[in-house]
């Protein structure tokens with residue numbers, strides 16, 4: 001069998017691979033690049049799937065990382081609807097679903113994540129959706145617009161989809177384990193703020209509860225039954241119960257995995273345990289030099305920036321990944337949040353600004369150190385947060401007071 005040779009093989013058709021391809025060229029790489037992704041579209045941004053694209057205000061092409069011609073112009077062999085089915089890290093070869101065998105000098109593993117499925121009674125009924133790809137958003141829009149929809153999960157997917165579908169005339173109810181929406185990531189104060197925004201636009205929120213089963217008629221979902229005994233009528237259901245990194249290929253290839261956080265184990269430069277293979281995006285569990293600990297983060301911005309770091313490494317540069325993870329979320333045009341961190345547990349929250357007026361930042365501290373910060377309408381605080389997270393030192397009492405006082409400048413805090 002003939003073997004095709006490339007300099008850089010990018011496995012996975014998401015943002016991490018796409019931005020890696022871009023930076024391989026922008027940083028001067030002239031070698032052959034092949035990007036293999038199993039979806040029908042060229043690489044695209046997923047955030048619009050629960051926001052503008054779902055609402056109908058953005059087109060499919062708007063979500064694309066680059067237009068189709070760009071890939072050709074950049075001499076990148078883009079393979080859509082194609083999977084890498086086997087990776088032989090010893091021979092440095094990959095087998096594609098097209099049966100081609102591709103030899104590489106360096107490779108990127110960026111296979112992303114898959115939704116966590118809930119196997120409860122009735123889960124096979126029509127009208128029950130998950131959301132990861134553009135096609136899922138199409139199906140949800142077609143099935144759920146203007147109807148009664150139950151969202152399972154109070155994290156950002158559940159909240160964003162509830163907001164977007166409300167704009168499309170649906171009446172939405174959220175069922176979640178947490179007491180307050182978005183509470184797990186951002187705490188009770190922020191959670192209450194976002195829950196209020198949802199409620200004032202008509203979204204019902206049922207916290208401290210859980211999905212028990214689905215009931216249906218004629219093969220289609222009609223009722224969501226919760227563990228606390230609620231029976232919610234539903235023409236459609238959207239489940240946002242988290243994701244799991246897609247490590248099937250990595251596991252098969254014998255790469256070291258992070259069994260605790262999930263994902264492919266990488267060093268601070270995003271190099272995996274196999275020579276010549278980097279990992280980026282939702283699957284990368286890396287040693288963060290900024291945080292001094294291991295991290296795996298499922299954010300758009302992280303996939304974007306890690307794609308760049310991996311590209312520089314693949315071109316032989318000494319490039320540790322030093323970006324503080326950033327996350328954003330929009331609940332229609334009712335509220336937008338930005339966040340840097342991740343805090344993953346904290347013992348103090350300091351509010352700067354006013355929750356009542358909808359313009360505030362919340363600082364998350366652990367043992368006096370800034371671990372993360374959330375901002376609604378106060379983006380200017382986030383650069384300070386990035387600096388303080390990277391500096392890592394405990395703040396003095398007057399410095400902590402300054403964090404919470406909008407009239408105090410932040411330049412001197414932590415210096």
Ligand SMILES: Cc1cc2nc3c(=O)[nH]c(=O)nc-3n(C[C@H](O)[C@H](O)[C@H](O)COP(=O)(O)OP(=O)(O)OC[C@H]3O[C@@H](n4cnc5c(N)ncnc54)[C@H](O)[C@@H]3O)c2cc1C
Nearest residue numbers: 012013014015016038046047083084112281282298299300
């Ligand atoms: C609906 C939605 C909304 C979101 N909104 C936000 C937001 O507002 N803010 C934010 O920060 N983050 C958001 N995210 C998260 C963000 O989009 C992800 O963190 C990011 O897309 C991860 O990029 P990735 O390249 O690592 O993986 P992915 O985007 O998952 O891409 C991986 C791709 O590789 C393909 N693949 C897997 N295995 C193979 C294989 N063996 N061969 C070929 N192809 C393969 C997959 O099919 C997939 O297309 C959202 C995610 C979703 C689903």
